Amino acid sequence: MSALRELARTRSSGRLRPEPPDGLRNEFQRDRDRIIHAKAFRRLMHKTQVFIAPDGDHFRTRLTHTLEMMQISRTVARALGLNEDLTEAIALGHDLGHTPFGHVGEEALSRVLSAHGRTFRHNEHSLRVVDRLEKNGAGLNLTMEVRDGILHHTGPGEPSTLEGCIVRLADRIAYVNHDVDDAIRAGIISAGDLPEGPIRVLGERMSRRIDTLVRDMVAESERRGEISLSEPVHEALMSLRSWLFDNVYRSPRSRESEKAAGVICTLFEYYLEHPGERARSDPDPVTETVDFVAGMTDRYALAAYRRIFLPRTDTIFS
DSSP states (O other): OOHHHHTOOOSOOOBSSOOOOOSSSOHHHHHHHHHHTSHHHHHGGGSBSSSSSOSSSSSOBHHHHHHHHHHHHHHHHHHHTOOHHHHHHHHHHTTTTOOTTHHHHHHHHHHHHGGGTOOOOHHHHHHHIIIIITTTTTOOOOBHHHHHHHHTSSSSSOOSSHHHHHHHHHHHHHHHHHHHHHHHHHTSSOGGGSOHHHHHHHOSSHHHHHHHHHHHHHHHHHHHTSSOOOHHHHHHHHHHHHHHIIIIITOTTTOOHHHHHHHHHHHHHHHHHOGGGSOOOOSSHHHHHHHHHHTOOHHHHHHHHHHHHSOOTTTTTO
8 A cells, every 4th residue: 555545534623603514425526526516616617717608519628627637637646546426525615706808807806906005826715615605695504625725726735635736737637738729729829839848758749748747747746755747847838838828828819818907907896886786795895796796607797898898789779
C-alpha cells in the first residue's frame, strides 16, 4: 500500500451545521448530490469557458469544462487509491461562483469593484455560493473538506486534502488542453502553431497530451508521496498555458473581450443604483450586486443589457 493511500480522506471532519448521517450515502456523496442539484450548477451550461456565446454546438462551456476536469480528477484519485467521492464533489463545485463571460467577466467585475476597495475572485465566490446563496440563502452546508477544496482550487492557498490537490492540478490539465482544441476548432490557431517544445513532451493530439499528464501525475505522486507532476512535464504544461494566454485568451480574434467586460461593468453600476431590480441576498448593496451579476449566465447578462440600454425596434418610432 502506498503512503498516499494511507492519507486518503475516508471520513469528514464535519459541516458548519451538524447533520445526522444519511444511512445510505457517505458525507462526500451527499455533497456531490447537493452540488449537482444546485441552481448554480445548472447555470454553468450557459456560462463561457473561453468563447462567448459560440455559434458552434461543440465548444466547451463552463459545465463541460467542469465535467471533463472531474473525469480527470476521478481517474487520478482512483489510480492513487484516494477518495473518489471527495474528489468528485470538489471538482463539480469548483466553478459555481464563476461570472458570465469567463475570466473576462471575472477581471471586469474585479476592476469595477476596485472603486469600492474590493476585488473579485471566483474561487472565493464559489464558496459563498455553496455557503450562503444556494437554497434561497440557506446554503448547501457542505463538508469542511469540500469547502476547502473549492476555495483552494486556485489562488495562493493550497488545499488541505490530497483530493483537493488533485482537483487543483487537474483543473489546469483540463482547460489547457480543451482550450487548445476549441481554439483550433474556432480557427484562431492551427495545430501547426502550437509551440514545439511543450508538444514534443506532451504529444501532438489532445488525447495524447491528457494521457501523458495523467500518467505522469499518478507516477510522480506515487514516487514523491504528494500530488505533483515531474519537472519536465510540469514545465511543458505551464509553457503551453503561457502560450495560450498570449495567443488565445488575450487574442482580439478569440472573443470580443472589451465588449463583454463593458457589459459586466455597466450592469454592475446599473443594479447597484437600482436595488429594486436585483435579487435579495445581502444587506450590503455592493455585495448583493456582486451576487446578482456574478450569478448571471452569458445570455441572461446580454438580455438584461439589451432590455435596459438598447431601444426596442418595435417601439422606437411609436
